[in-house]
Amino acid sequence: MPSIPKTMRACVLEAYGKIGFRELAVPVPAPDEALCKIRAVAICGSDPKIMAGSQAKMNWPPAFPFVLGHEWAGEVAAVGEAVTGLKPGDRVAGEGHCGCGQCENCKKGDYTVCLNYGRRELGHRHYGHRDQGANAQYNAYRAKALARMPDSLDFAAGALCDTGGAALHGVELTGVTPGGVAVIYGPGPIGLCVLGIVKSMGSDQVIMVGRGHRLQTARELGADAIVDFSREDAPARILELTGGKGADEVFECSGAPAGPHDAVHSVRKGGRVALVGLYDDSAVKPLPLHKIVNEQIKIIGSKANPNVSDRVLKMLDKGVIGWRKIVSHRFPLDRYQEGVDLFVNRRDRVVKVVMEPWA
Ligand SMILES: [Zn+2]
Ligand SMILES: [Zn+2]
Known part of the structure; x- marks a missing residue:
């Protein structure tokens, strides 16, 4: 297994309207988490709104500096001891929401409207909004927020799992x-x-x-x-x-x-x-x-994307969802601000911009 570095390059929101880059510690996965190498992360319509401060009432982000990004695909780099069914090297796509798993809504499968929203101690996560996101070379995710990708699917397409x-x-x-x-x-x-x-x-x-x-x-x-x-x-x-x-x-x-x-x-x-x-x-x-x-x-x-990832990834793989026309731009993560400007101002026939932290 390739060794995991101690630090990584991350794109951070330093303050409303201000993007910066930092060398951050690579997260250490908890027992029920997998550390993932982020290969592709898409800019969501909500990201520029969070950057501008219009989602402050939701506590998005909870503090600065903050790593945004919740639409991503990559590879498992390491797993916590309680994770079964995933191993290093597996190709995965992530979900933004991870419910507590215990409340009435989660038990019914409605985990994007978890009744324990924001309560980290109960296991709730909202990656890239309340919890550290994917605009970095690595991030740790609770295993249940991950879906295996079809072998042939491009990481940029996998980053559309959330969308x-x-x-x-x-x-x-x-x-x-x-x-x-x-x-x-x-x-x-x-x-x-x-x-x-x-x-x-x-x-x-x-x-x-x-x-x-x-x-x-x-x-x-x-x-x-x-x-x-x-x-x-x-x-x-x-x-x-x-x-x-x-x-x-x-x-x-x-x-x-x-x-x-x-x-x-x-x-x-x-x-x-x-x-x-x-x-x-x-x-x-x-x-x-x-x-x-x-x-x-x-x-x-309709709130986000509960219980649909496996099927969506197949639809992307089969071309039911025409991702090649939807992913219009790919940039290295270092050009995040340029990607956001392009996306917000609808220049250059942009539809979806995908950033690549390892490019
Ligand atoms: Zn999104
Ligand atoms: Zn819940």
């Missing part, structure tokens, strides 16, 4: 109507993953709402129709495309202030709307509650 998982969880909560119409708001990484998943589950017509180059990517990944909300009234266009009926399911993945409102106006009577974005409640356009009640519209909040 693809958030998409699959939202789809599982709403269900898909085979032969029906699905609308997706937001052709970002999650929305583009939803596209592949709902097509594979039998949606007959998938309509993507967005703007710019990402709409073209949606087209290339199989969207049957695209709607540019900057040029037309998206709900009106969707009603037109569905003969006045509206969609069976709407997936709101944009996180935009008008997203949930427009999603409700795009769904049929009795239809289902999944909210998968990260919203700023003070800015969100109010929902038409009379319509929601009168038309019995189900609105479902």
